[in-house]
Amino acid sequence: MSNPAIALTADKDIMLPLEDVKxxxxxxxxxxxxxxxxxSPIYGNVKGLLPTxxxxxxxxxxxxxNRKFVxxxxxxxxxxQYEEYDEMFHVFALMPTLKEGKQALRSQLNFL
Known part of the structure; x- marks a missing residue:
């Protein structure tokens, strides 16, 4: 959580406030x-990882x-395979009542 760009979206995440993460x-x-x-996996050796x-x-x-990790x-x-969902918050993909959650789940199934 040391990336200064985090401040750009820190107040938008309704599920995981920055202070809670810290x-x-x-x-x-x-x-x-x-x-x-x-x-923090971002600091690990990623060479040879399976499709992600x-x-x-x-x-x-x-x-x-995540952008840096990609x-x-x-x-x-x-x-x-990297997917960004506009204006979605942490764990949105676990919410099938959201159209973006349904889309993310379909994408996960297709990926597997």
Whole structure:
């Protein structure tokens, strides 16, 4: 959560406020290094990963790190399917009552 661009969408995510993420991170990580790939996969070795589907809403604080992660996957020649859903929030894909949730679920099934 160190990417300065996070501030651009931090107030939009109705499901996962930035301060809650930071609080949970402190509790989970405690004294560990924040760049440990087990804490934050963006710092890990992505070469050789299996095909990957990433779905993210544009109202998520994680949007910016996901874009960066997709770039790393692409550079490592990992087959990645990346989907952004306009104005969607964290875990929208688990909400089949939303048309975007239905679309994301269909995409997941097709990917598998």
């Amino acid at each position: 609080d949970s991170t402190r509790k989970y990580v405690q004294e560990q290094d924040l760049t440990n790939p087990l804490v 589907l990433i779905q993210i809403g544009t109202a998520e604080g994680f949007l910016w790190d 770039q790393r996957l692409t550079e490592a020649q990992v087959d990645v």
